[in-house]
Amino acid sequence: PPIIRRADYQVPDWLVPTITLDVDLDPAATRVRATLEVARNGTHARALVLDGDGLEPLAVRVDGANADWHLQDGDLVVQLSGDTHLVETEVVIAPERNTQLMGLYASSGLLCTQCEAQGFRRITFFPDRPDVLSRYHVRMAADAERFPVLLANGDPVAAGLLDDGRHWAEWNDPFPKPCYLFALVAGDLQANRDTFVTRSGREVELGIWVRAADLAKTDHALHALKTSMKWDEDVYGREYDLDVFNIVAVDDFNFGAMENKGLNIFNSRYILADPDTATDYDYDGIAAVVAHEYFHNWSGNRVTCRDWFQLSLKEGFTVFRDQGFSADQGSAAVKRIEDVRGLRAAQFPEDAGPLAHPVRPDEYIEISNFYTATIYNKGAEVIRMMATLLGPQRFRAGSDLYFQRFDGTAATVEDFVSCMEEAGDIDLAQFRRWYTQAGTPRVTAQLRHEPGSARAQLSLAQAVPPTPGQPHKEPMVLPLRLKLFGGETGRALTEEQLVTLTDPAAEVTFDGLAERPVLSINRGFSAPVIIDAARTPADLAFLSAHDDDPFARYEAMQQLMLDTLVLSVATGRADHRAVVEAVGNTLRDAALDHAFVAEAVLLPSESFIGDQLAQVDPDAIFRAREALRAELGTALEREWRAAYDATEANRFEYSPAAKGDRRLRSVALGYIAASGANDAAALAFRQFERADNMTDRQGALVTLAGGTSDERVAALDIFYNRYSDNPLVLDKWFQVQALSQRDDTADTVAELARHRDFTLANPNRARALVGAFSVNQRAFHERSGRGYRFLADQLLALDKLNPQTAAKLLPPLGRWKRFDPARAALMRAELERLLAVPGLSKDMFEQASKSLD
Numbered sequence: 001p002p003i004i005r006r007a008d009y010q011v012p013d014w015l016v017p018t019i020t021l022d023v024d025l026d027p028a029a030t031r032v033r034a035t036l037e038v039a040r041n042g043t044h045a046r047a048l049v050l051d052g053d054g055l056e057p058l059a060v061r062v063d064g065a066n067a068d069w070h071l072q073d074g075d076l077v078v079q080l081s082g083d084t085h086l087v088e089t090e091v092v093i094a095p096e097r098n099t100q101l102m103g104l105y106a107s108s109g110l111l112c113t114q115c116e117a118q119g120f121r122r123i124t125f126f127p128d129r130p131d132v133l134s135r136y137h138v139r140m141a142a143d144a145e146r147f148p149v150l151l152a153n154g155d156p157v158a159a160g161l162l163d164d165g166r167h168w169a170e171w172n173d174p175f176p177k178p179c180y181l182f183a184l185v186a187g188d189l190q191a192n193r194d195t196f197v198t199r200s201g202r203e204v205e206l207g208i209w210v211r212a213a214d215l216a217k218t219d220h221a222l223h224a225l226k227t228s229m230k231w232d233e234d235v236y237g238r239e240y241d242l243d244v245f246n247i248v249a250v251d252d253f254n255f256g257a258m259e260n261k262g263l264n265i266f267n268s269r270y271i272l273a274d275p276d277t278a279t280d281y282d283y284d285g286i287a288a289v290v291a292h293e294y295f296h297n298w299s300g301n302r303v304t305c306r307d308w309f310q311l312s313l314k315e316g317f318t319v320f321r322d323q324g325f326s327a328d329q330g331s332a333a334v335k336r337i338e339d340v341r342g343l344r345a346a347q348f349p350e351d352a353g354p355l356a357h358p359v360r361p362d363e364y365i366e367i368s369n370f371y372t373a374t375i376y377n378k379g380a381e382v383i384r385m386m387a388t389l390l391g392p393q394r395f396r397a398g399s400d401l402y403f404q405r406f407d408g409t410a411a412t413v414e415d416f417v418s419c420m421e422e423a424g425d426i427d428l429a430q431f432r433r434w435y436t437q438a439g440t441p442r443v444t445a446q447l448r449h450e451p452g453s454a455r456a457q458l459s460l461a462q463a464v465p466p467t468p469g470q471p472h473k474e475p476m477v478l479p480l481r482l483k484l485f486g487g488e489t490g491r492a493l494t495e496e497q498l499v500t501l502t503d504p505a506a507e508v509t510f511d512g513l514a515e516r517p518v519l520s521i522n523r524g525f526s527a528p529v530i531i532d533a534a535r536t537p538a539d540l541a542f543l544s545a546h547d548d549d550p551f552a553r554y555e556a557m558q559q560l561m562l563d564t565l566v567l568s569v570a571t572g573r574a575d576h577r578a579v580v581e582a583v584g585n586t587l588r589d590a591a592l593d594h595a596f597v598a599e600a601v602l603l604p605s606e607s608f609i610g611d612q613l614a615q616v617d618p619d620a621i622f623r624a625r626e627a628l629r630a631e632l633g634t635a636l637e638r639e640w641r642a643a644y645d646a647t648e649a650n651r652f653e654y655s656p657a658a659k660g661d662r663r664l665r666s667v668a669l670g671y672i673a674a675s676g677a678n679d680a681a682a683l684a685f686r687q688f689e690r691a692d693n694m695t696d697r698q699g700a701l702v703t704l705a706g707g708t709s710d711e712r713v714a715a716l717d718i719f720y721n722r723y724s725d726n727p728l729v730l731d732k733w734f735q736v737q738a739l740s741q742r743d744d745t746a747d748t749v750a751e752l753a754r755h756r757d758f759t760l761a762n763p764n765r766a767r768a769l770v771g772a773f774s775v776n777q778r779a780f781h782e783r784s785g786r787g788y789r790f791l792a793d794q795l796l797a798l799d800k801l802n803p804q805t806a807a808k809l810l811p812p813l814g815r816w817k818r819f820d821p822a823r824a825a826l827m828r829a830e831l832e833r834l835l836a837v838p839g840l841s842k843d844m845f846e847q848a849s850k851s852l853d
């Protein structure tokens, strides 16, 4: 398959100022008539090329007459003589046979679209690129009984009945948009409605559209929508611009959600919630994704991307915006901890592996493979660093300038950075390397203290590792927030300062320090780097108790746990004393909020421990981690039980404090079970049965599912029977088992893949079983290699239905270089097996071939 290169970008030959779509909807045969006003862009004699994917033109007319056209690799090539023409095309498509879930497809009885990145070309012939912006007028017709609701982008214009049991509706979107933001929905839906009055007085009709039976589960999403609309006005000065804003929830969706102009389409898992079926994690995810898609109305829709290499322009910025929103709704420190944990779990391994790519990539084969943690989460960290360097006022000025200057256009990362530079009066020339160089920088920090002269010297050095195609790296701009604390008194010895490392190495001197200082560095995770600061267990334990930045306290505890575990994996000998003491101190500190305590006492994941090692030994890591868990459980059993009892609630409430209690309660339960206490399974089962909410119920189920008790089987059966008609909760049932630490998880997962409720056709279900299993380090890397075989088998089956979702599940197989030669050979063999299959999608080809390098 061809490689698309950023350097080859050319402006479009033809623009399409307006498009009228007439869509006669039917699941088996939908007729799409498109009328495009086309305008030659510049002086050239090139034909009009309209992208098409699987389309057959039934008619092509230019200015009302039959046209001179041909098909080339699925695209429609039309010879045109003048500078402006009216081009009409007609095609018939079959949404019910669309298993890729790109373009127009059917999901649980409704018809909906997904066009980002390149789905519009599966609906009609069009220049499917984000820098062609058009005004859309859409007329659709459908059976009135099966599809009583007809929605599209923009504002509704007119609607009426036809005489054959069908009805029609017309929608008009006044804002020019790229075709990836086009959407329509037809279905038997009901709306949870409300209004929002913008700060300039525009009244916006809001609607969250779902099946009637799900209506009661939409209040949280609606509340999150209104809160986000207000937040974007207050924090970024961004106001909504249409008279309606609709969200539709669908069951089959390749991603989390989609920001189509005025008509967001969501994976139902990011809309539907009630206490009985959704965890706090689900509730938080819903608010974050609702906010994210809403924020795209400005960062993505009003200002869009020139080409797909600029994807992080909208995604990195919008993630940064949604992170800020979520931080403002509860504990900012806990939110930062969660975001950093996510970055380390998903983005750091990506940056260290064969699929590493810069935040602004230089080339791709299939763009949907680039909706990655690097584009989204590292992209957000890059924006965060600019915000740190500029400070809040100048950052806001930069954002205002960007929105004002590029409103209604398709912009580049360079445009964004230039606005920050201009408004911030700052030189970001070297900083731009964050967009061009892949790989996670590593910073070594060494603090030396001379008591005699009361001076401390901090030596900093940075290195960016080689990544595919980038063997040599230049130094980056690394904003590091740091502070010194007195090792004996615990006093702050300095103010927090921002040291920006730009050279390969630098020295920072601190005077007037009679007391031995302890270094707190990269506070708030001010730079997305790996810090190697060689601090003793005692100093880390000290910081975990005394640092005045909660994030830094968490970091110190994590580092202490990591150092302990890495040593124990490497030497087989374990000294758990410092961790036990530090965790005990945290548990006994009554001033700490429970959500923070729950985060702080969690051990690093097996994968993250593996990331610290030259070669991953999954069994040794599992043993070392379990041993520490057991010791923490036993040594602090009194504290865990106290925490468990103190966090019992009478009634469900969704508030930061109640969420923190539930989180800590489940963590405490896990440690009580790890201690081997006789009553642990009974305790978990009691929690499972008495819970009035899914957080507590799932927390108990996770603990039981990892053990060998009789209660485990009972709880899994009860859970299944209770929720067998709720697909989102059944996903949890599959996922909990796929993540289990039991010895027989690989067998269980193979069995579950044959379960009557398992299907690869639904991406959520595929991810719940196959995706979860492949990140279960111990089970997936079982020495026999059957985990690898299982994944490859599932990928091959899924590739035939939905290549995009299949390709996104492949990366765990590509981590073979990190494992011992026997495992590496088995993993490579599966990648080679995939590549040898005739008809493999280009999505899978790109992921598998790059993973073999």
Ligand code: HT7
Residues within 6 Å of the ligand: 114, 116, 117, 254, 255, 256, 257, 258, 259, 292, 293, 296, 315, 368, 371, 804
């Ligand atoms: N911008 C949206 C991306 C998206 C997507 C990409 C590939 C295939 C399917 C997709 N559905 C949605 C989501 C977002 O970042 O807001």
Ligand code: ZN
Residues within 6 Å of the ligand: 292, 296, 314, 315, 318
């Ligand atoms: Zn997004």
